[in-house]
Amino acid sequence: MGHVDHGKTTLLDKIRGTAIVSGEAGAITQHIGATEVPIDVIVDKLGDPRLRDRFMVPGLLFIDTPGHHAFTTLRSRGGALADLAIVVVDINEGFKPQTFESLQILKRFKTPFVVVANKIDRIGGWVPQKNMPFAATFKKQSGDVQARLETKLYEVVGELYNQGFAAERYDRVTNFQNTLGVVPVSAFTGEGVPDVLMVLLGLAQRFLEANLQYSATGPGVGTVLEVKEEKGLGPTLDIILYDGTLKKGDTVVIGSLGEPLQTKVRALLKPRELSEIRYESKFQQVNKITAAAGVKISAPGLEGALAGAPIRVATEETLEEIVAQVKSEIDEVRIDTDSVGILIKADTLGSLEALVHEFKKDEVPIRKAEVGDISHRDAVEASTVEDPLYSVLIGFNVKVHPDAREFLQESNVKLLTSDVIYRLVEDYQKYVKEQKE
Ligand code: GTP
Ligand code: MG
Numbered sequence: 001m002g003h004v005d006h007g008k009t010t011l012l013d014k015i016r017g018t019a020i021v022s023g024e025a026g027a028i029t030q031h032i033g034a035t036e037v038p039i040d041v042i043v044d045k046l047g048d049p050r051l052r053d054r055f056m057v058p059g060l061l062f063i064d065t066p067g068h069h070a071f072t073t074l075r076s077r078g079g080a081l082a083d084l085a086i087v088v089v090d091i092n093e094g095f096k097p098q099t100f101e102s103l104q105i106l107k108r109f110k111t112p113f114v115v116v117a118n119k120i121d122r123i124g125g126w127v128p129q130k131n132m133p134f135a136a137t138f139k140k141q142s143g144d145v146q147a148r149l150e151t152k153l154y155e156v157v158g159e160l161y162n163q164g165f166a167a168e169r170y171d172r173v174t175n176f177q178n179t180l181g182v183v184p185v186s187a188f189t190g191e192g193v194p195d196v197l198m199v200l201l202g203l204a205q206r207f208l209e210a211n212l213q214y215s216a217t218g219p220g221v222g223t224v225l226e227v228k229e230e231k232g233l234g235p236t237l238d239i240i241l242y243d244g245t246l247k248k249g250d251t252v253v254i255g256s257l258g259e260p261l262q263t264k265v266r267a268l269l270k271p272r273e274l275s276e277i278r279y280e281s282k283f284q285q286v287n288k289i290t291a292a293a294g295v296k297i298s299a300p301g302l303e304g305a306l307a308g309a310p311i312r313v314a315t316e317e318t319l320e321e322i323v324a325q326v327k328s329e330i331d332e333v334r335i336d337t338d339s340v341g342i343l344i345k346a347d348t349l350g351s352l353e354a355l356v357h358e359f360k361k362d363e364v365p366i367r368k369a370e371v372g373d374i375s376h377r378d379a380v381e382a383s384t385v386e387d388p389l390y391s392v393l394i395g396f397n398v399k400v401h402p403d404a405r406e407f408l409q410e411s412n413v414k415l416l417t418s419d420v421i422y423r424l425v426e427d428y429q430k431y432v433k434e435q436k437e
Helices: 008-027 039-046 049-054 097-109 134-140 143-162 193-211 319-331 349-361 376-383 402-410 421-436
Strands: 029-031 034-038 059-063 085-090 113-118 167-169 180-184 221-230 234-243 245-247 251-254 261-264 267-271 283-286 288-290 293-298 310-314 342-346 366-371 392-396 414-418
Touching: 008 034, 008 085, 008 193, 029 293, 034 039, 034 293, 039 049, 039 059, 039 193, 059 193, 059 293, 085 097, 097 349, 097 421, 113 143, 113 193, 134 180, 143 167, 143 180, 180 193, 221 293, 245 310, 251 319, 267 288, 288 293, 310 319, 342 349, 342 376, 349 366, 349 392, 349 421, 366 376, 376 392, 376 402, 392 421, 414 421
Parallel strands: 085 113, 113 180, 167 180, 342 366, 342 392, 392 414
Antiparallel strands: 029 034, 034 059, 221 234, 221 310, 234 293, 245 288, 251 261, 251 310, 267 283, 267 293
16 A cells, blocks of 8 residues: 555565566466465565474465555455555655555554555665665665665654554564564665565464464455456456355355345456556456455446445355345445435445545534445535535545536535545535634
8 A cells, every 4th residue: 555656566566576586486376456475485585494384374465556546445344355554655755645544544444564665775875785685785875875764764653653653663673563664675676675575474473363264165255346347348347355265157246336236257367477467458267266366257247346345155045145244244334324414425335434434533424425426416415405514525536427517516515526535534624614714
C-alpha cells in the first residue's frame, strides 16, 4: 500500500526479479493481481539455510494495490483480506494523502505491517550497492550520506508517531509487538530488499502462527478484486481465493447490490508464468486452484458483481445457506439508514464501508450509502433533505453523471468528491463549520 508512484510495483518486481536472478524462476508463481513467492526462495535470499526451519509459512502471496485504488477493496468478512501489509513511502517525499489513508485502514483492521522507506538511492551522494542488505550498504556510504538518510528516516518515524505509531529503524527495534519497523530500501537497486523479506517473515511468524490455518480441500472462499471486461470473454472477475478449492464447473455465489449472483465457472484463467496480468492478454486455463491464490474467472451473468464482495463455492445442498451467508456479508456494509442524512456513493464495498465507518464515528447521520456512480436519482434524493448540513452528496472514486451534475448546479445540494477517504471527511467537516458560521 502507499501513495501513487512511491514504488510499490517496483518493489514487488524487485522481489520477483531477484528471485529469478537467483535461479529460482520456476518457483515464483504469477497470479491474477498477485505473486506467490515460496519460502525456500525467500530463505535463499536471506542467505542462511538454517533459517528454513524457523518458518512455518509456506511462502508469501503478494498483492499489489495501485495507489489510486483503495486497499479497502481487499476485504474479507469485514476485515482486511491481507494478513500483513507493506506500506511504501518515498523517503524523499515523505507522507502523502494515500500514505495517511493506508495507515488509517491498517489501524482500523489491526493488520500488522512494516514500513518501507523507499528510494534511498536518490539521497544525495548515495553510492548504490546492488541487492545488498541495508546494514552492508549503509556501512559503505560516507558519513554525510549516512546522516542524510538518518534525518529523512526520522522524519518518517516522526510522521508515524503523529499517526499514533511508535516506530524505529527496523534493525533498532527490540519488540515488534509494540514498535513498527521502518526498512530503508531502494526498490530500484534492490538495497534493503532482503531486509524487507526478513521482517515480513518475522511478522508472519509472530502474529499469524495461530491463524495460519486454512483448508486446502474445503469449498472455495474468496474476495472479488476487480470486475473487468475482457475481449471475447465479456465481464470477468479477478479474485483472490483465501480458503479452500475452486474448480472449473463449480457453482459460485457472488455478492452484488441486489440478490447475490449465482453462476457456474466456465473457465479459470491464470496469467502466463512471470508476466503481469496487466500487460498480458493471453491466459492459461487451469482446472482447479487452491488457496491462497489469485485467478480470473469467466462465467455467464457476472454483470453486477461488486469489487470487494465475497465469492463462495456452493453445492446443491449448501446453496441456500451460502446465498444467505453472502447476502449477510454484503448487508453488514449496509447501514441503518436515517431519513435525514447525507448520501454516500463509492466505487467498491470496501471503500464504502470505510467511509460509513468514518462518518459514523463523527455521528453524522447517513440517509443512503451505496456502491456506484452518482446518478440523477441520487442528486434528486439529496435535494429532498431539507437540513443543509445533510443535503450533501459524497462521492469516492466515482463518476458524476452529466444529468446529475446539471441538476446539482441548480440545487442547494453540496457535492464533495475525492479519491482520498479522509479528505472527504475533512471537506465535510469544513463545510459543516462554514454552514454554522
Ligand atoms: P502506483 O501503482 O501508480 O500507485 O505507483 P507505485 O507505487 O507502484 O510506483 P512504481 O513502482 O510504479 O514507481 C514509480 C516510479 O518511481 C517509477 O518510475 C520507478 O522506476 C520509480 N522508483 C520506484 N522505486 C524507486 C527507487 O527505489 N529508486 C528510484 N530512483 N526510483 C524508484
Ligand atoms: Mg503500482
